[in-house]
Amino acid sequence: MRIRPAATASELLAAAHLYDAEPRPEWADRFLAAGGHLMLIAYAGDFPAGFVSGVEMLHPDKGTEMCLYELGVDERYRRRGIGRALTEALAAEARERGCYDMWVGVERDHEAALATYRSAGAADDGVFAMLTWEFGAEH
Secondary structure (H helix, E strand, O other): OOOEEOOOOHHHHHHHHHOOOOHHHHHHHHHHHOOEEEEEEEEEEOOOEEEEEEEEEEEEEOOOOOEEEEEEEEEHHHOOOHHHHHHHHHOOOOOOOOOEEEEOOOOOOHHHHHHHHOOOOOOOOOOOOOOOOOOOOOO
């Protein structure tokens, strides 16, 4: 397995089986063009076996932190350490970019995600509520 940053829209689109919904070429282009957006893809041979995406968040009084936005591993490749390796690779990239920390929101009952992130060195930072505003699928 090798992990590398996605550099082209075709790489992002080739990993479509790992996403929650079908990716769009124009969104892939925007993702790559946006500063502070990063997607690392784990390959088993030439097959995209998993990905992790991160977004740098900057605030005037805190500096920059990395949000682990999403992690996905193909069902056939789960429980092989790919999720942990991707999480560790994103953390290494965050450190290299000068981020002061990295965080991820996880449902309290998502045992697999919690185990993966904890195995990669994350610690529980308490309970919080996540509230969202829905604006529709076409943004």
